[in-house]
Each structure stands twice: as structure tokens, then as C-alpha cells.
Amino acid sequence: MKKTIFVFSALIIALLVLFQLSKYAYLSGDISIEITIAIIAIAFFFIGIYINQKALRKKENAIPPIDLEKIEQLGISQREYEVLIEISKGLSNKEIADTLFVSESTIKTHVSNLLVKLDAKRRTQAIQKAKDLQILSI
Amino acid sequence: MKKTIFVFSALIIALLVLFQLSKYAYLSGDISIEITIAIIAIAFFFIGIYINQKALRKKENAIPPIDLEKIEQLGISQREYEVLIEISKGLSNKEIADTLFVSESTIKTHVSNLLVKLDAKRRTQAIQKAKDLQILSI
DNA sequence: TCAAGGCTCATACTAAAGTACCAAAATCAG
DNA sequence: CTGATTTTGGTACTTTAGTATGAGCCTTGA
Structure with a gap:
């Protein structure tokens, strides 16, 4: 103004x-x-x-307006969101575990929770839905 | 002009x-x-x-300029490209098989070939690479 | 302080995904 | 027509992914 x-x-x-x-x-x-x-x-x-x-x-x-509110609404936690980002990069659970310095079991838990919260059956579908919901930069 | x-x-x-x-x-x-x-x-x-x-x-x-040449360069066939699109939608092999009216074995073959041609280890990585190469509409 | 939610990890499975190899139709360019 | 792809499909396996369940640790708000 x-x-x-x-x-x-x-x-x-x-x-x-x-x-x-x-x-x-x-x-x-x-x-x-x-x-x-x-x-x-x-x-x-x-x-x-x-x-x-x-x-x-x-x-x-102002192209990438990531909807932070929606992330909250879906109940996606900080750590889960980090995992979501790595998934969208095409990493495997093992690779994500290594980059985030935790065990693969932990990642599996996070992914499982993410799939429920995003109402997806697979990680590929989770990527799609996340992008549609604008919680991932296209 | x-x-x-x-x-x-x-x-x-x-x-x-x-x-x-x-x-x-x-x-x-x-x-x-x-x-x-x-x-x-x-x-x-x-x-x-x-x-x-x-x-x-x-x-x-002029936002979505899909690079048809690159698809050729990579040796990706018509059918393989269709499979790639369905993968990016988040469908499973079985679901892709149903939408394209072929068996799951066929889809597995196509996916395997796609992974080689896109130099990817997983389908999620294939999605990423395909988008980077601009052969999939972001 | 105490309950709640988030993060971590493990075990034990089930279900997909992916690999390797082979092979028969169908299509297509020369 | 013929050789080269493409598309299709199968079998047999290995590897990831994903589910279910339980549990310990930490932080935080009431």
C-alpha cells in the first residue's frame, strides 16, 4: 500500500x-x-x-502458496510432514530413514499415519492428494 | 506478429x-x-x-509445455507413457491394469521398462524424474 | 503432576512392487 | 514379405511397502 x-x-x-x-x-x-x-x-x-x-x-x-492451515486441519505433525516431503522426492523408506537419522520402522509408522490422514492407499496417491491439497509445492 | x-x-x-x-x-x-x-x-x-x-x-x-521430443529420446513408447500417467495419478499396478484393460503382468513389464528408461529405482522416483524432464504436467 | 500427543522403535505379517527371463501376437517400416 | 518393435502375458522370486500392535521416552498444557 x-x-x-x-x-x-x-x-x-x-x-x-x-x-x-x-x-x-x-x-x-x-x-x-x-x-x-x-x-x-x-x-x-x-x-x-x-x-x-x-x-x-x-x-x-506468489506461485507456491503452501497451505499450512490445511496441514494442521489434517492433523499432520511436523515430523510426518518432513517424511511426506521426502516421499514426494521419490525416496524409499530406508533412504528417508537415513536422511532423517531414524530407523526404517519409524518411517513406516509415519508413512502409515500419513496415509490415513491423507486418505490414501499408497504413497504415490498420497503425493497426488498432498499436491491437490496444496500442502506440497507442485 | x-x-x-x-x-x-x-x-x-x-x-x-x-x-x-x-x-x-x-x-x-x-x-x-x-x-x-x-x-x-x-x-x-x-x-x-x-x-x-x-x-x-x-x-x-504457456505453462504446460510437455516435452514430446524427450519422450522419444528416452525411447518411451506410447503404451509406456500411458502407464506413466496412471502411475503419477497414484494408481496401483492392478488399478492401472483395469483402466487400460490389460493384465497386471503387462503393467509390471511396462513399469519395469519405464524405470530403466527413466533411470529410477521406484515409481515415486519415476514420477519426480518425469516431471523434472517435463514429460508430465507438473 | 499427570494425561496427551508426538516421536521413536520393534516384531510379525500381508500386500504390493519390482526383477529376470521367456515368448507369442500385433504392428509397422523398408 | 520380412525383420524390428511394441504390446501383451506368464512364472518364479526378491524386495519394498504397508498394517497391526505394543511400548518406552519426551515435551507440554491443564
């Missing part, structure tokens, strides 16, 4: 400056009014593009 | 129209030059935003 105010202030100032410049240029007879107007038009055309570009860039950066 | 030419033609015409209008308005003394310039500036500001908006909309629509 602050930036919006700033941008509009800058625009107004630019406009005022242009007024003075154009008036001076026109009155002094250096350039014709057509050229003055053309320059202003082109300038503001590109200013519009620039502003829009910046605004859209923010939206694009 | 055609649209680009059209858009620029329209812009030039708009500019010319504005010239005449502004000249007339100014010379007839109806409105001051400041207001004329301000209107032009604002108009072109929004034109810039509009043009940019349209250009970016096209890019966004």
Missing part, C-alpha cells in the same frame, strides 16, 4: 514537471506541440508498461 | 487523432494545455498497462 502511494505521488510529480517543461518548450518555440504531446504520450505509455510489469511480477512470485 | 503490427498502427492513429483534438481544443481555448497533456498522459498510461496485460496473458497460458 505504501508503494502504491509512492508510485502515484511520483506520477503526479512527473506530470507537473512535464507541464512546466512542455510549457517552456512550447512557448520558447523550440519544438512543436505535436512533438511535445507525442513525447509525453510515449513516455507515459512505457511508464504504464513498467508499472504493470512490476505489479505482475509480485503475483508470479 | 500480425497483432503487433495492428496494435502499433492503432497507437499511431490514436496519436494523430489526439494531435488534432488537442490542437483544436487548445486553439479554441476551451481547455488549457495542462489538462490536455494530463489527459493524454493518463490515456497512454492506461494503454501501456492494457498492452502489457495482454502480452503477459499469453505467456501465462
Whole structure:
């Protein structure tokens, strides 16, 4: 919101400056009014593009909105979520156990709980559901 | 490319129209030059935003570029690719067999071949690799 | 302090997944 | 037509995955 105010202030100032410049240029007879107007038009055309570009860039950066609330709603714990991430990377239970420094039994327990909470029959289905629920970055 | 030419033609015409209008308005003394310039500036500001908006909309629509060439390069056959898609949906071999109307043995063969071609040890890893290779819509 | 939930681990199974090898149709390009 | 793939399917095994159950340890809120 602050930036919006700033941008509009800058625009107004630019406009005022242009007024003075154009008036001076026109009155002094250096350039014709057509050229003055053309320059202003082109300038503001590109200013519009620039502003829009910046605004859209923010939206694009907001691509991965992981739904933390949904994770809570499903009752998925911190550790279970870590396991879920490793599953989505394509790791086996043994490999996950090694990366998280626990036994394979532990991972099996977590996976089993995850499948119940995500209402999935297999880990592949869990991946799909998790992505649909936006608790995994696509 | 055609649209680009059209858009620029329209812009030039708009500019010319504005010239005449502004000249007339100014010379007839109806409105001051400041207001004329301000209107032009604002108009072109929004034109810039509009043009940019349209250009970016096209890019966004180009999100899912499945790399058909890569599928060929990897030697993945039509049927194998169908199986890959079903795998990514989270289906079991038996379920895939049912949806494709073949036996589970056939699916196992396809999966085994896929794992070799995708250089994966598990189906979950195959999903990941396939998405990285852009042969599956994220 | 005490119950509750989360994390850990184990055992014992059952069920899928995956490998290896083989082989018969079907399809397709030369 | 013929050789090369592709698709299909089977058998026999090994390896992961997943379930069920029980239990000890830790942290935390009431």
C-alpha cells in the first residue's frame, strides 16, 4: 500500500514537471506541440508498461502458496510432514530413514499415519492428494 | 506478429487523432494545455498497462509445455507413457491394469521398462524424474 | 503432576512392487 | 514379405511397502 502511494505521488510529480517543461518548450518555440504531446504520450505509455510489469511480477512470485492451515486441519505433525516431503522426492523408506537419522520402522509408522490422514492407499496417491491439497509445492 | 503490427498502427492513429483534438481544443481555448497533456498522459498510461496485460496473458497460458521430443529420446513408447500417467495419478499396478484393460503382468513389464528408461529405482522416483524432464504436467 | 500427543522403535505379517527371463501376437517400416 | 518393435502375458522370486500392535521416552498444557 505504501508503494502504491509512492508510485502515484511520483506520477503526479512527473506530470507537473512535464507541464512546466512542455510549457517552456512550447512557448520558447523550440519544438512543436505535436512533438511535445507525442513525447509525453510515449513516455507515459512505457511508464504504464513498467508499472504493470512490476505489479505482475509480485503475483508470479506468489506461485507456491503452501497451505499450512490445511496441514494442521489434517492433523499432520511436523515430523510426518518432513517424511511426506521426502516421499514426494521419490525416496524409499530406508533412504528417508537415513536422511532423517531414524530407523526404517519409524518411517513406516509415519508413512502409515500419513496415509490415513491423507486418505490414501499408497504413497504415490498420497503425493497426488498432498499436491491437490496444496500442502506440497507442485 | 500480425497483432503487433495492428496494435502499433492503432497507437499511431490514436496519436494523430489526439494531435488534432488537442490542437483544436487548445486553439479554441476551451481547455488549457495542462489538462490536455494530463489527459493524454493518463490515456497512454492506461494503454501501456492494457498492452502489457495482454502480452503477459499469453505467456501465462504457456505453462504446460510437455516435452514430446524427450519422450522419444528416452525411447518411451506410447503404451509406456500411458502407464506413466496412471502411475503419477497414484494408481496401483492392478488399478492401472483395469483402466487400460490389460493384465497386471503387462503393467509390471511396462513399469519395469519405464524405470530403466527413466533411470529410477521406484515409481515415486519415476514420477519426480518425469516431471523434472517435463514429460508430465507438473 | 499427570494425561496427551508426538516421536521413536520393534516384531510379525500381508500386500504390493519390482526383477529376470521367456515368448507369442500385433504392428509397422523398408 | 520380412525383420524390428511394441504390446501383451506368464512364472518364479526378491524386495519394498504397508498394517497391526505394543511400548518406552519426551515435551507440554491443564
